[in-house]
Amino acid sequence: MDVFLQTLVAGILKGGLYGLIGIGMTLIMGVMGIINLSHGQMMMVAMYVTYVFFHYMGLDPYVTLLISMPSLFLLGMLIQKYLLNPLIRVESILPENQVLMTVGIGMVLTEVARFIFTSNYLSVRTTYSTAAWYIGGISFSQALCIAFGLACTLTLALFLFLIKTDLGRSIRAVSQDAEAAELLGVNSDRIKVITMGIGAALVAAAGTLLLPIYYLFPDIGGPFTRKAFVITILGGLGSTVGAIFGGVTLGLAEAFGATYIGMDFEDMIGLIIFLLVLVFLPGGIKTLTKV
Amino acid sequence: MKRSYGPLLLLICLAVFPLIVRDQYYQHLMILVLMWAAIGAGWNLISGYTGQVLFGAACFFGVGAYTAALLLHKLEISAWWGLPLGAVVSVALAFPFGWICFRLRGPYFALATLALNEILRHIATIWESLTEGMVGILVMQTFVSKAPYYYIALVLAIASVVIVDKVMKSRFGYYFVSIREDQDAAESMGINTTFYKMVSLCLSAVLIGLAGALYTNYMGFIDPHVVFSLHNISIMAILVGIVGGVGTVYGPAVGAFIMVVIDELFRSGGFGLLAALGKTMQWPFMESVTKYVSQAHTLVFGILVIVVILYLPNGVVGDWELVKKKIFFWKRQTV
Numbered sequence: 001m002d003v004f005l006q007t008l009v010a011g012i013l014k015g016g017l018y019g020l021i022g023i024g025m026t027l028i029m030g031v032m033g034i035i036n037l038s039h040g041q042m043m044m045v046a047m048y049v050t051y052v053f054f055h056y057m058g059l060d061p062y063v064t065l066l067i068s069m070p071s072l073f074l075l076g077m078l079i080q081k082y083l084l085n086p087l088i089r090v091e092s093i094l095p096e097n098q099v100l101m102t103v104g105i106g107m108v109l110t111e112v113a114r115f116i117f118t119s120n121y122l123s124v125r126t127t128y129s130t131a132a133w134y135i136g137g138i139s140f141s142q143a144l145c146i147a148f149g150l151a152c153t154l155t156l157a158l159f160l161f162l163i164k165t166d167l168g169r170s171i172r173a174v175s176q177d178a179e180a181a182e183l184l185g186v187n188s189d190r191i192k193v194i195t196m197g198i199g200a201a202l203v204a205a206a207g208t209l210l211l212p213i214y215y216l217f218p219d220i221g222g223p224f225t226r227k228a229f230v231i232t233i234l235g236g237l238g239s240t241v242g243a244i245f246g247g248v249t250l251g252l253a254e255a256f257g258a259t260y261i262g263m264d265f266e267d268m269i270g271l272i273i274f275l276l277v278l279v280f281l282p283g284g285i286k287t288l289t290k291v
Numbered sequence: 292m293k294r295s296y297g298p299l300l301l302l303i304c305l306a307v308f309p310l311i312v313r314d315q316y317y318q319h320l321m322i323l324v325l326m327w328a329a330i331g332a333g334w335n336l337i338s339g340y341t342g343q344v345l346f347g348a349a350c351f352f353g354v355g356a357y358t359a360a361l362l363l364h365k366l367e368i369s370a371w372w373g374l375p376l377g378a379v380v381s382v383a384l385a386f387p388f389g390w391i392c393f394r395l396r397g398p399y400f401a402l403a404t405l406a407l408n409e410i411l412r413h414i415a416t417i418w419e420s421l422t423e424g425m426v427g428i429l430v431m432q433t434f435v436s437k438a439p440y441y442y443i444a445l446v447l448a449i450a451s452v453v454i455v456d457k458v459m460k461s462r463f464g465y466y467f468v469s470i471r472e473d474q475d476a477a478e479s480m481g482i483n484t485t486f487y488k489m490v491s492l493c494l495s496a497v498l499i500g501l502a503g504a505l506y507t508n509y510m511g512f513i514d515p516h517v518v519f520s521l522h523n524i525s526i527m528a529i530l531v532g533i534v535g536g537v538g539t540v541y542g543p544a545v546g547a548f549i550m551v552v553i554d555e556l557f558r559s560g561g562f563g564l565l566a567a568l569g570k571t572m573q574w575p576f577m578e579s580v581t582k583y584v585s586q587a588h589t590l591v592f593g594i595l596v597i598v599v600i601l602y603l604p605n606g607v608v609g610d611w612e613l614v615k616k617k618i619f620f621w622k623r624q625t626v
Contacts, residue, residue, distance in 0.1 A: 034398065035398045083597060083601070087601070090601065091604065091605075094338070094342075094344065094533065094604070096344045096401055099398050099401060100344075100529060100533070100600055101596065101600050103526065104592075104594070104595075104596025104597040104600065106593070107589060107593030107596065108590060108597065111589050111590035114586075115583075115587075226405075226406075229402055230406075264413075264416075264417050267413060268414075268417075271409050271413075272410065274402075274406050275407075278395060278399070278403055282394065
């Protein structure tokens with residue numbers, strides 16, 4: 001029973017972070033209508049930013065959030081403005097050239113990171129990295145709990161932003177119907193640039209929060225990109241609420257898979273869920289909750 | 292009607308190539324070009340003509356490669372039987388996959404193929420009793436010289452170009468293109484889109500699977516990270532397609548040539564020219580430059596994706612007029 005509960009806790013805590021990754025992707029998906037296959041690589045960049053500030057200036061990773069999020073916001077905006085937006089006007093046979101473009105961007109980010117930091121594994125070790133709180137026989141990793149809390153706060157802030165502010169309303173309008181929004185005076189190009197920035201900033205937060213309990217190397221982006229799209233499909237495309245459920249589901253599935261089937265299968269489970277969802281529930285959780 | 296002798300001439304050049312160029316290294320490169328031309332043709336059929344982007348070409352490639360290797364490894368049957376069988380197994384994989392995933396459209400189908408690729412790589416890694424896992428499988432090469440492999444690859448490449456050409460000139464070709472242009476319209480015209488997408492996918496799987504089986508026979512060694520590689524196979528296949536020209540018959544062959552040359556140019560540091568330059572000019576920093584250049588080949592791939600999509604969205608063959616114009620323009624300016 002303890003093993004079960006421990007797995008449950010680990011899965012939910014991890015799921016909170018996955019939710020943060022998924023929300024960024026699903027926002028981009030909703031507004032741009034593309035899957036951002038460089039999402040994990042953006043997270044990797046944020047992790048390196050965090051690492052640099054921790055290693056050379058001794059900044060606490062949680063303080064670095066204030067640096068990594070804005071810098072990735074900027075990176076996302078630049079990518080959208082100069083690489084993805086121009087593509088809308090390019091005549092091409094292949095309709096998915098924006099998605100292919102994100103693959104290219106991801107490769108460039110990975111390789112640039114490899115040039116600067118080499119392929120070595122790096123990690124950020126803080127006092128709370130390995131510490132844990134105990135309730136009953138179950139341990140709660142401190143770093144994961146803090147990360148979970150911050151992830152929830154950020155998600156809440158995002159929801160408030162999307163619901164209450166003008167900009168948030170514009171984003172939702174573009175995501176529902178870009179043409180109609182443009183007719184009503186929303187500059188959809190600008191909204192796309194901002195959305196990409198927000199998506200990148202969210203995944204940057206996830207990366208920074210994950211770093212104290214994880215390790216870091218240039219190729220780490222790929223697996224997280226895959227996780228992000230599994231979460232997005234699981235939650236339903238463009239649904240932010242769905243992304244949270246999707247994140248927690250994936251976190252739980254990975255934790256239980258690792259405990260009861262074997263560590264080897266941890267990465268595969270997400271992909272199998274992905275295919276199962278595509279077959280049996282093509283709209284994702286969104287079709288069940290209608291949000 | 293004006294007959295074009297271009298293809299015939301090219302064919303003769305290709306046929307006598309190994310007789311003229313004796314260097315094993317260049318023969319090896321040409322074999323790779325021909326293999327990639329076959330893979331590119333397969334990718335182009337489903338992605339370029341039918342419009343269903345295949346992100347995970349490596350799944351068919353790897354399945355073909357593993358079929359050939361396992362025949363020898365487990366059943367002691369010559370790995371050459373892997374060529375026909377690899378194609379059959381690829382189709383056996385493509386069929387249920389297409390059945391399930393063709394209800395998805397656009398990017399979602401692309402992602403599903405990506406997921407399939409990853410799943411197969413994990414299976415090949417984990418199922419050690421069958422595939423030897425990360426240790427990989429060693430297959431003794433049949434021929435010492437490269438020439439036989441060259442001709443087999445040549446036959447495969449030509450066959451794939453001819454098949455794509457014939458298919459695209461038949462009724463099927465028009466159905467494929469109509470699905471790419473507007474799936475709903477195609478369906479309302481009475482085209483069974485799922486069936487024709489399936490035909491297209493299975494044909495692609497055959498071509499890519501054959502190339503995979505050839506790879507095993509030629510290279511003599513495979514492991515999951517080589518044949519199911521996302522970067523080196525799947526992305527390379529996409530690059531071959533888009534650099535050469537999406538939805539053109541000769542595009543993938545041209546793309547294969549360009550990509551293999553670029554890949555090798557960077558991997559070998561400009562075919563050893565950079566190192567030689569450093570030696571003759573006594574520049575000690577050339578050594579580190581060479582090292583960086585050879586490390587940069589994936590980076591160059593990424594930059595190439597970005598540049599090609601932005602400026603040559605239909606590839607060298609598809610945008611040939613544009614390429615010509617740009618080059619002429621450039622010439623006029625320098626004069």
